[in-house]
Amino acid sequence: MVVDSGFTRPGDEVVAKALDSRGGFGLVLAEAKAWLEQGLALNLVPDRHPDALVPGWKV
Numbered sequence: 001m002v003v004d005s006g007f008t009r010p011g012d013e014v015v016a017k018a019l020d021s022r023g024g025f026g027l028v029l030a031e032a033k034a035w036l037e038q039g040l041a042l043n044l045v046p047d048r049h050p051d052a053l054v055p056g057w058k059v
Contacts, residue, residue, distance in 0.1 A: 007014045027044045034040045046053055 007017055009017060024045075027048055031042055031044045034042050
């Protein structure tokens with residue numbers, strides 16, 4: 001079971017944060033499934049958030 005908790009913002013902000021969190025988890029899950037089942041690195045997370053990459057880190 002995966003639990004995402006600790007939201008402390010008011011109403012609409014909590015919903016937006018929860019949906020954003022769910023989307024990120026879905027990307028990681030899809031990437032892991034492709035890698036485990038087919039040996040493919042889809043690079044979904046780096047493609048979705050290219051500005052978050054750390055210089056010198058290899059994908």
